[in-house]
Structures are given as C-alpha cells and as structure tokens.
Amino acid sequence: MCLAVPGKILDIYETNNLLMGRIDFGGVVREACLTFVPEAKVGDYTIIHVGFALNLIDEEEAKETLALLDAISNQDQIE
Amino acid sequence: MKYLNEFRDSRLVSNVIDEIIRSTSQRWVIMEICGGQTHSIMKYGLDQLLPDKIELVHGPGCPVCVTSLEMIDKALAIASQPEVIFTSYGDMLRVPGSQGDLFSIRASGNDIRVVYSALDAVKIAQENPNKLVVFFAIGFETTAPANAMSVMYAQELGLKNFCLLVSHVKVPPAMYAILGSPNNRVQGFLAAGHVCTVMGYWEYIPIAQKYHVPIVVTGFEPVDILQGILFTIRELENRTYQVQNAYSRVVSYEGNKPAQNIIEQVFVGCDQKWRGIGIIPGSGWRLKPEYARYNAEDRFQVDEINPIESPLCVSGQILQGLVKPINCPAFANQCNPEHPLGATMVSSEGACAAYYRYGRSK
Numbered sequence: 001m002c003l004a005v006p007g008k009i010l011d012i013y014e015t016n017n018l019l020m021g022r023i024d025f026g027g028v029v030r031e032a033c034l035t036f037v038p039e040a041k042v043g044d045y046t047i048i049h050v051g052f053a054l055n056l057i058d059e060e061e062a063k064e065t066l067a068l069l070d071a072i073s074n075q076d077q078i079e
Numbered sequence: 080m081k082y083l084n085e086f087r088d089s090r091l092v093s094n095v096i097d098e099i100i101r102s103t104s105q106r107w108v109i110m111e112i113c114g115g116q117t118h119s120i121m122k123y124g125l126d127q128l129l130p131d132k133i134e135l136v137h138g139p140g141c142p143v144c145v146t147s148l149e150m151i152d153k154a155l156a157i158a159s160q161p162e163v164i165f166t167s168y169g170d171m172l173r174v175p176g177s178q179g180d181l182f183s184i185r186a187s188g189n190d191i192r193v194v195y196s197a198l199d200a201v202k203i204a205q206e207n208p209n210k211l212v213v214f215f216a217i218g219f220e221t222t223a224p225a226n227a228m229s230v231m232y233a234q235e236l237g238l239k240n241f242c243l244l245v246s247h248v249k250v251p252p253a254m255y256a257i258l259g260s261p262n263n264r265v266q267g268f269l270a271a272g273h274v275c276t277v278m279g280y281w282e283y284i285p286i287a288q289k290y291h292v293p294i295v296v297t298g299f300e301p302v303d304i305l306q307g308i309l310f311t312i313r314e315l316e317n318r319t320y321q322v323q324n325a326y327s328r329v330v331s332y333e334g335n336k337p338a339q340n341i342i343e344q345v346f347v348g349c350d351q352k353w354r355g356i357g358i359i360p361g362s363g364w365r366l367k368p369e370y371a372r373y374n375a376e377d378r379f380q381v382d383e384i385n386p387i388e389s390p391l392c393v394s395g396q397i398l399q400g401l402v403k404p405i406n407c408p409a410f411a412n413q414c415n416p417e418h419p420l421g422a423t424m425v426s427s428e429g430a431c432a433a434y435y436r437y438g439r440s441k
Contacts, residue, residue, distance in 0.1 A: 001142045001170055001428060002115050002221040002273040003299075006082040017235060018198075026080035033198060036224060036338040045082060047276065047329050050168065050218075051196025052225045054276045055335055057082055062328035069091050069306065072098045 004049035006057055009034070009042055023048055082328070086300035092128075095305040100130050102312050108134045108264045109311050110257070110400050112250055113271035114141030114428030115299055121437040123301045133308065136264065136400030137433075139253050139353060140271050142218045142246075143170040143426035145398065147352040148386035150246040151176040156381045157213055157244060158184045158191055164207060166200040167215040169193040174425045177387045197229035204233065204241035213375045216243040221273040223247055223364060224338035227345035230366070230373050244375040245365055248351055250274050251282045252362035257399055258290040265400055267311040269297040269304070272326040277342075279334030283322045291320045298326035345370060355395035355422040389414075392421030397430055404431040404439070411435055 007023035012034060014020065019034040023046065030051075034040050037053045045057040085091075111117055117137045120126050126135055139145050155176045158165035165181070172181040172193065185191040190210070194200045197214055204212035216226040226243065233241040250271055257265055270283055275296045283294045293314030297307030307325040314321060324330055342364070351363025366374045391409045396402040404410050404423065414420040416432050423429035427436065 001168070001217075001426070002113055002140070002219055002271060004221070004273045004276070006080070008081070016232075018232065026083075033196070033225075033228065035228065036335050036341075038337065047273070049221055049273060050225045051198060052228070054221065054224075054273065054338065055329055055331075058328050062082060062085070065306070065325075065328060066085055066091075069095060069302065072094055 002049065004047045004054055006045055006047050007032075009040055009044050009046055011042055012040060021053075083300065086298070086302040088302060091302050092305060095302065095309055096128050099133070099305065099309050099312055102309065102316060103130050103132050104316060106132045106134070107266055107312060107315050108136060108400070109267045109269065109308060110136045110138045110265040111269040111297070111304070112138040112140040112254070113274070114144065114426065114430075115273070116269060116271070116297065116304060117430055117433050118428050119299050119301065119304055121433040121439065124437075125301060125304055129308070133312070137397070137430035138257070138400065139356060139398040140219065140250065141423075141426050141428040142222070142248055143174060144394070144422040144429045145248055145353040145355065146171070146174065146217050146246050147354050148177060148388055149352065149384050150244070152384045152386050153376070153381045154181065154215055154244055155179060155184055156384070157375055157379050158189055159187075160379065162211050164190045164192060164203060164210045164212045165215070166192050166194045166203060166212060168217065170426050171215055171217060175419060177385070197225050198232060201229050201232050201236070201238065201241060204238050205236060208240060210240060211378070212241050214241070214243050216245045216247065219248055219250060219271070219274050220278045220342075221276070223342045223346065224277060224335075227341045230345050230370055231341065233373065239372075242373045242375045242378055243366065246351075247346065247364040248353065249362050249364070251286060252359050253353070254286055256356070256359045256362075258286070258292065260399065262399070262401055265292065267292055267315050268294045269307045269311065270294050272296060272298040272303070272330060275326070275330045275334065277335050277338045279332050280322055280324060280330065281332055287320045287322050293320045294322045296322075296324045296326050296330050298329065353398075355392070355398050357395075389420040394422035394424075394431070397423050404434040407431070
C-alpha cells in the first residue's frame with residue numbers, strides 16, 4: 001500500500017489551484033499532484049504515491065549510497 | 080529506469096550479503112515494519128540469502144491488513160446505500176468483512192469504484208452532483224497527506240456531496256506497542272521508508288533510546304533492504320542503538336513539511352483499533368471537528384456493527400512477530416488468497432499472502 005515509484009517530472013502546471021505535473025515512469029506517463037514538492041523543477045526525479053509526489057530524489061545522496069556499498073565490494077576484492 | 084536498476088544490481092546484492100555474513104556473530108531478530116518491504120524480501124528471496132542467524136519477522140505495516148473489521152463492515156453498510164458512489168483504493172475491495180466484501184456489494188448492483196488517487200474521488204463527486212461520493216480513506220502516514228488533500232480540494236470546489244470514511248494508522252505507536260509487549264522478540268527495526276519520507280525519522284529516536292533497539296530507515300529495492308539489515312546488524316553487534324538512515328536519497332530527518340502541515344490541518348490524533356491486534360492508543364487520525372461535514376460516519380448511521388472474526392486466524396500474533404505464517408495450521412489450507420480468513424492473507428502485502436505467493440511452505 002505504501003508503494004511509491006520514482007519518476008521524472010516532464011512538465012509542471014496548475015489545475016484548479018493545485019500544482020500538478022506529468023511524470024515519466026520509464027516510458028509510462030501519468031499525471032501527479034506536486035503540491036508537497038513546491039520546489040520541484042522540470043527534469044527532477046520524484047517519488048510518487050497514490051498520485052502525489054512525496055519528495056524529490058536527491059541525486060547526490062543516491063551516488064553516495066552506491067559509492068559506500070561499492071567500497072564494501074572493493075574491500076571484498078582486496079581481501 | 081533510473082533509481083531502480085542501480086538498487087537491484089546483483090553484484091551489489093551479493094557483496095552486501097557477504098558483508099552481512101561477516102558482520103553477524105550471533106542470532107538476531109529484526110522486524111521490517113512495512114508490508115511493501117515484506118513483499119520485496121519474499122519476491123527477491125532475500126530471506127533465503129541471509130545467514131540463518133538473522134531472523135526477519137514481519138510487522139504490522141500493511142494498512143489494508145490492519146483496517147479493523149468494524150471499519151470494513153461500516154464500509155460495506157455505507158456502500159450498500161442506493162444514493163452512494165463508494166470509492167476506494169483497489170486493495171480494499173476484496174478484504175472480507177463479517178459478511179462479504181466490497182466486490183460482493185458491487186456484484187449486487189451498487190456503485191463501487193476503484194480510484195488511483197483521492198483526487199479522482201473528488202472528481203467523481205464533481206461529475207455526479209446527485210450522488211453522495213464516499214472515499215475510503217485508509218493508510219499510514221504515507222497516504223494521509225493525499226487523503227487530507229482531498230478534503231481541502233473538495234472544500235475549495237464547494238462540494239457538498241463528498242465525504243471520507245477515515246481509518247488511518249500511524250507507525251510509531253505500533254512500535255511502542257510491539258516493544259512494550261512482554262512477549263516481544265524484536266531486537267532491531269527496519270523503519271518504513273515511505274512513512275519516513277513524509278514524517279522524517281525524529282520520532283524514532285526516543286523509541287530507540289527507551290527500548291535500546293536500533294532503528295534503520297530502509298527503502299524497498301533489494302540493495303536498500305540489505306543495506307538496512309547491514310546497518311541494523313552492525314548496531315546490534317556493537318551493542319549500540321542509534322537511528323540511522325539507509326534511504327537518504329528520499330528521506331530527510333525532518334520529513335516533508337508541506338505534507339505534514341496538511342495532515343495537521345485536516346486530521347487530529349485518536350486511538351485506533353488494528354485488525355488482529357486491538358486498540359493501540361494514539362495510533363490513528365480522524366477528521367478534525369471543523370471538517371465534520373466530510374465525515375461519512377457522521378452522515379450515515381452505522382453504529383450497530385457486530386463483527387465476527389474467524390476463530391482459526393492467528394494474524395494478530397503474526398503482525399507482532401510472534402508466529403510465522405507457515406506455523407499457522409490454517410495456512411494454505413482453509414486460508415489462502417482466494418478465501419482469506421484474516422488480516423495477513425487479505426492484501427498481497429500481508430505476510431501470509433507474501434509467503435503463499437512466493438512459495439514459502441512448511
């Protein structure tokens with residue numbers, strides 16, 4: 001139920017005073033409400049749950065996580 | 080797809096597993112709170128890759144499963160009214176009430192519609208001014224902002240034919256209930272990543288300190304889940320109990336303030352009854368009195384509900400990590416996804432349904 005899927009913001013507009021956008025989920029495009037991420041820009045990645053963006057995805061944090069886990073892997077190879 | 084493929088990488092999975100094996104010196108019991116994580120663990124077979132010393136138990140974080148039988152029976156009673164269009168997230172339609180489910184009410188000719196978003200339910204109310212549209216507002220903190228927004232939006236549009244049947248649940252009070260139980264076995268938690276996306280993780284620090292359990296905010300892809308387990312194991316092995324964030328690309332300490340603000344604007348905390356567990360103090364939200372006109376329970380007289388649970392079902396113990404699905408005598412016999420007897424078999428994210436679907440047998 002708390003499923004939330006990453007997608008890329010294609011455009012941003014207002015409908016009936018709601019901040020909305022079209023989101024690309026790897027080829028499938030759906031509309032979502034962006035009210036909770038007023039700082040969103042076109043091209044940002046966001047995480048969508050029941051038609052609402054819950055947050056933007058932080059690219060730097062994603063890279064750091066992958067680098068951290070890669071470091072574990074490299075350590076394995078050295079050992 | 081960016082942010083999915085990297086976190087499903089088999090080389091990373093295998094290396095994090097190796098690191099978990101190296102880091103684990105004794106038996107530990109870890110609970111993943113969220114049903115979505117239970118589903119991922121079973122789907123990717125992560126439970127079978129972990130060392131035997133690590134036991135994963137599956138928490139109560141499936142709102143479809145824990146919505147009380149009384150509330151399901153109320154939904155069935157309201158959905159049976161001829162003037163009503165009853166709208167719901169799809170997961171709720173096959174949840175058994177005392178007699179039948181929403182599908183069987185629909186088969187009797189009532190207007191029951193699945194919506195993707197609470198805003199779609201508002202749209203249906205706009206398009207059907209002569210009908211009363213009721214939206215079944217269930218969910219954890221993840222879903223509460225969307226459901227709250229539907230009330231604000233209906234108000235903005237001046238709609239008088241829209242209301243909510245609210246059954247919201249919150250994670251931290253359930254963790255207090257599990258840890259405070261004399262039978263508790265849980266030594267560390269994977270906190271639910273998308274609940275924390277909304278709420279942040281500051282609420283978990285007093286829980287970790289009070290009960291000396293590490294709590295790690297965890298995502299949903301295989302690498303995310305294994306990273307959460309690795310961080311938890313390191314804390315347990317070091318005899319420390321910090322709250323850590325293993326889903327930092329999405330979750331911040333404070334959470335999403337605009338989303339929290341709308342929850343606070345529309346809902347107020349209340350005690351909530353969880354199916355299979357009972358009443359957990361302060362574990363729910365209901366509409367504030369100023370939004371009473373959007374409360375379906377006020378608009379329909381649905382007080383005389385006498386729910387009847389199956390006496391065979393042990394889902395309450397499963398939701399607290401005390402019993403495994405495969406140790407229930409009814410599992411895959413009298414109880415299966417086609418004919419669920421209780422909470423944890425009804426939704427695909429329930430522990431019993433996940434065990435059944437991914438072939439974890441005796």
